[in-house]
Amino acid sequence: MGLSVRDDPKKEVDIAGRTWGEPVAGLALSVALKPQEDPDALPTVSVAIHNRSAQTKRLMTRGWLNFFSVSVTRPDGSVASLTPYGAQLMKPERQPALTAVELAQGEAVEADIPIGAIFEMRRGRTQYRVKATCEAPNGEKIVSSEIQITY
Numbered sequence: 001m002g003l004s005v006r007d008d009p010k011k012e013v014d015i016a017g018r019t020w021g022e023p024v025a026g027l028a029l030s031v032a033l034k035p036q037e038d039p040d041a042l043p044t045v046s047v048a049i050h051n052r053s054a055q056t057k058r059l060m061t062r063g064w065l066n067f068f069s070v071s072v073t074r075p076d077g078s079v080a081s082l083t084p085y086g087a088q089l090m091k092p093e094r095q096p097a098l099t100a101v102e103l104a105q106g107e108a109v110e111a112d113i114p115i116g117a118i119f120e121m122r123r124g125r126t127q128y129r130v131k132a133t134c135e136a137p138n139g140e141k142i143v144s145s146e147i148q149i150t151y
Contacts, residue, residue: 013048013108019145025136026053027103029144031070033130034112042116043151045070047132047144050108057103057137062095064111072119073129080128086118121151 018030027049034044047068051057061067072080082090103109113132115121121128128151132144 013050013110015048015050015108018048019147020050021142021144023052024140024142025057025138026051026055027057027136027142028052029068029132029134029142031130031132031144031147033147033149042114043121043149044112044114044116045130045132045147045149046110046112048108048110049103049134049142051103051105054105056105059101059103059137060098061101062098064109065089065113066095067134068111068113069133070113070115070118071131071133072115072121073131075127080119080121083118083120089118116151123151125150 015030018032020028020030022028030048030050032046032048034046036044047064047070049059049068059067074080088094101109115130128149129146130149131146134142136142
């Protein structure tokens with residue numbers, strides 16, 4: 001899986017250049033394609049959540065991969081299925097322990113989601129639509145902006 005070090009400084013998220021979905025309960029969600037240096041690299045997206053409210057928000061998560069739900073849609077409108085790796089990764093028994101994340105007023109956090117490894121995406125200059133969702137602390141659904149990527 002990976003190693004997490006709690007003493008790492010918080011990563012600053014550049015919220016200025018992102019397109020955001022409609023805020024829900026003071027929180028907004030954005031998805032953006034991560035630039036890749038290697039042209040053969042599988043696509044990865046950055047999903048960010050921004051606290052636009054006047055108070056700190058407490059998010060309960062089992063890791064960002066399980067908190068953010070990313071969907072990949074093919075040109076014909078069908079939803080891309082999980083790869084064998086993605087199916088293993090998303091098994092409920094693989095989820096980490098539930099933890100609280102405090103998101104202060106104006107603060108944003110982001111996570112990189114390797115959609116090319118998780119979803120069946122075929123090379124060939126195919127256009128895919130990508131969107132992310134998550135659940136606000138009050139139970140409402142937050143929806144990101146939608147992007148189109150060519151892979």
